[in-house]
Amino acid sequence: xxxxxxxxxxxxxxxxxxxxxxxxxxxxxxxxxxxxxxxxxxxxxxxxxxxxxxxxxxxxxxxxxxxxxxxxxxxxxxxxxxxxxxxxxxxxxxxxxxxxxxxxxxxxxxxxxxxxxxxxxxxxxxxxxxxxxxxxxxxxxxxxxxxxxxxxxxxxxxxxxxxxxxxxx
Numbered sequence: 001x002x003x004x005x006x007x008x009x010x011x012x013x014x015x016x017x018x019x020x021x022x023x024x025x026x027x028x029x030x031x032x033x034x035x036x037x038x039x040x041x042x043x044x045x046x047x048x049x050x051x052x053x054x055x056x057x058x059x060x061x062x063x064x065x066x067x068x069x070x071x072x073x074x075x076x077x078x079x080x081x082x083x084x085x086x087x088x089x090x091x092x093x094x095x096x097x098x099x100x101x102x103x104x105x106x107x108x109x110x111x112x113x114x115x116x117x118x119x120x121x122x123x124x125x126x127x128x129x130x131x132x133x134x135x136x137x138x139x140x141x142x143x144x145x146x147x148x149x150x151x152x153x154x155x156x157x158x159x160x161x162x163x164x165x166x167x168x169x
Contacts, residue, residue: 003160005095010153012052012096017146019099020047024139031130034118042128044104052096104129 023045030042106129114123 003156003163006156007153007160009096010149010156012098013149014146014153016047016049016097016099017142017149019101020049020142021139021146023047023101024135024142027128027130027135028132028139031128031132031135033128034116034125041108041126042130044106044129046102046104048100048102050098050100052098 027044033042036042108126108129110124111127112123113119113125116125119125
């Protein structure tokens with residue numbers, strides 16, 4: 001894997017975690033919203049992260065390395081056969097992270113507050129399906145993941161700069 005691929009993977013992780021942080025911030029801002037333009041309380045949103053796997057198979061990568069070395073080519077047709085260790089169907093050359101926002105369909109919280117303007121005839125209001133503590137824990141995890149991607153990106157950048165420095169000598 002070249003360093004630019006590593007930077008692209010880290011950049012996709014940064015974009016995904018930025019979306020996670022934005023969605024959590026929106027959820028926290030609307031934790032008490034009982035009426036939206038669609039009618040009813042605000043519905044919690046979530047971000048589902050999934051890998052975008054490279055279109056390479058480990059056995060192919062290993063064989064290419066052996067061929068580059070020269071003397072380690074396979075001696076038997078069964079050695080290093082093509083084994084699909086990665087799920088197929090992804091048409092991307094680079095790896096990375098894909099982020100998809102979904103709406104949480106869990107039930108709203110019912111709270112008895114007859115003085116609230118949106119209370120029904122029984123005095124209950126429906127509040128969004130948001131747990132502030134869970135959102136804060138998710139936010140802390142997303143911030144840590146964002147920081148890890150920044151660190152990985154900076155490490156790849158430093159390696160590229162060192163490679164340029166070495167090649168200039």
